[in-house]
Amino acid sequence: MRILFAGTPEVAVPSLRALVDAGFDVAGVLTRVDAPLGRRKVLTPSPVAAAAEELGLPVLKANRFTQELIAELDELDLDAAAIVAYGGIVPPAGLRIPRHGWINLHFSVLPAWRGAAPVQHSVLAGDDVTGASTFLLEEGLDTGPVFGVMTETLDPGSTSGELLERLSHSGAVLLVQTLSGIDTGQVTATPQTGEATLAPKLTIDDARIDWSQPAVAVRRRINAVTPEPGAWTLLEGQRVKVGPVTPAAERSGPPGTTGPDGASLTEGEPGPRALVPGEVGVEGRAVLVGTGTAPVQLGQVQPAGKKMMGALDWARGAAARGELVFE
Incomplete structure (x- = not known):
C-alpha cells in the first residue's frame, strides 16, 4: 500500500516508525516547516521531519496546502494518507488525492473531544476512559466515519503529557491495523454516534x-x-x-x-x-x-x-x- 504520512510533533513519530516497520510504502512525509526554538530562536526541523530523514524518507515541508503542494501530492500516486497531529487543514482538493482518503489518528474516543486538545480536555473533565480513534478525514472538524477505536482507563494521576505518550504508541498500533484492514478490504468506516464534545486548544x-x-x-x-x-x-x-x-x-x-x-x-x-x-x-x-x-x-x-x-x-x-x- 503506497501512502503519505502527515504529522509534525513528537507524538506523531511512533506512528511513522510503526508504518515503516509494518512494510508500508511511504512515498513521502508531509510536515510543517522548520520552526524557531529556544532562546536563540534557532530554526529546527519538526520531530517528524527529523525521524523521516533518519529513515531515509522524502520530506515535504508546508504549513498550508498550496496549488504546488497539491500537485506534488497528486504525482505520488497515493493509495492512502495517514495523518497524525499535522497541524494544518487539508482542503477538499487535497482530500480527494488518495484513493482511500486520509485516515486520521485522533487521541480520543470519538465523537468525544473533537478538536486540537482532546487529551487535555479528557484529563480536565476527569474521564474514566480515554483512548484513540482512526477515522476518515472530511471537511468537518473530526466528524468523519470511524474505522477503529482503542481505549484505556484514565489514571487520575496522569498528566496530559504522560497520557499522550502512552496513546501515541498504542494509537500507532491502531493506525497500522486500520490501514492494513483498508488495504485488504476487511475494514470499513461507520458513522459516529453519540453526543459530540469539543476540545479547543488550552490557553495560558x-x-x-x-x-x-x-x-x-x-x-x-x-x-x-x-x-x-x-x-x-x-x-x-x-x-x-x-x-x-x-x-x-x-x-x-x-x-x-x-x-x-x-x-x-x-x-x-x-x-x-x-x-x-x-x-x-x-x-x-x-x-x-x-x-x-x-x-x-x-x-x-x-x-x-x-x-x-x-x-x-x-x-x-x-x-x-x-x-x-x-x-
Whole structure:
C-alpha cells in the first residue's frame, strides 16, 4: 500500500516508525516547516521531519496546502494518507488525492473531544476512559466515519503529557491495523454516534489555577495543562509555575500508616490544619496548599526567573518573606 504520512510533533513519530516497520510504502512525509526554538530562536526541523530523514524518507515541508503542494501530492500516486497531529487543514482538493482518503489518528474516543486538545480536555473533565480513534478525514472538524477505536482507563494521576505518550504508541498500533484492514478490504468506516464534545486548544489563561475550586478540580486542571502550557498561579504579583499535585492524606488513620510528611499516624491524630484557598502550609516535609475543599500537596514549583525545584526547597527559601498565599 503506497501512502503519505502527515504529522509534525513528537507524538506523531511512533506512528511513522510503526508504518515503516509494518512494510508500508511511504512515498513521502508531509510536515510543517522548520520552526524557531529556544532562546536563540534557532530554526529546527519538526520531530517528524527529523525521524523521516533518519529513515531515509522524502520530506515535504508546508504549513498550508498550496496549488504546488497539491500537485506534488497528486504525482505520488497515493493509495492512502495517514495523518497524525499535522497541524494544518487539508482542503477538499487535497482530500480527494488518495484513493482511500486520509485516515486520521485522533487521541480520543470519538465523537468525544473533537478538536486540537482532546487529551487535555479528557484529563480536565476527569474521564474514566480515554483512548484513540482512526477515522476518515472530511471537511468537518473530526466528524468523519470511524474505522477503529482503542481505549484505556484514565489514571487520575496522569498528566496530559504522560497520557499522550502512552496513546501515541498504542494509537500507532491502531493506525497500522486500520490501514492494513483498508488495504485488504476487511475494514470499513461507520458513522459516529453519540453526543459530540469539543476540545479547543488550552490557553495560558486556561492554565491559571483557581484555588477556590475543589481539590479534585485543582488537580485535574494542573494535570491537564502539564507540560503545556503549564499550570501557574500568582504569588505577590509574580507568576509561579506549579507541577502536578497529589491529595493531602488525612493525618488520622490506623497505626502504622503515614501522612503527607512521611510521619507515622496514630488513631485519632488530628488532620492537617485548616488552610484557606491558596494558603501554603508546611507539615514536616510536605508542602500543602488550601483549596475549596481539602488541601493538596505540592510536588515541584518554579518561581519567576528560576528553574523548577522541589516544593520543600522552594518553601524554605520563600518562608523568609512571611505568610505565603497564592492568588
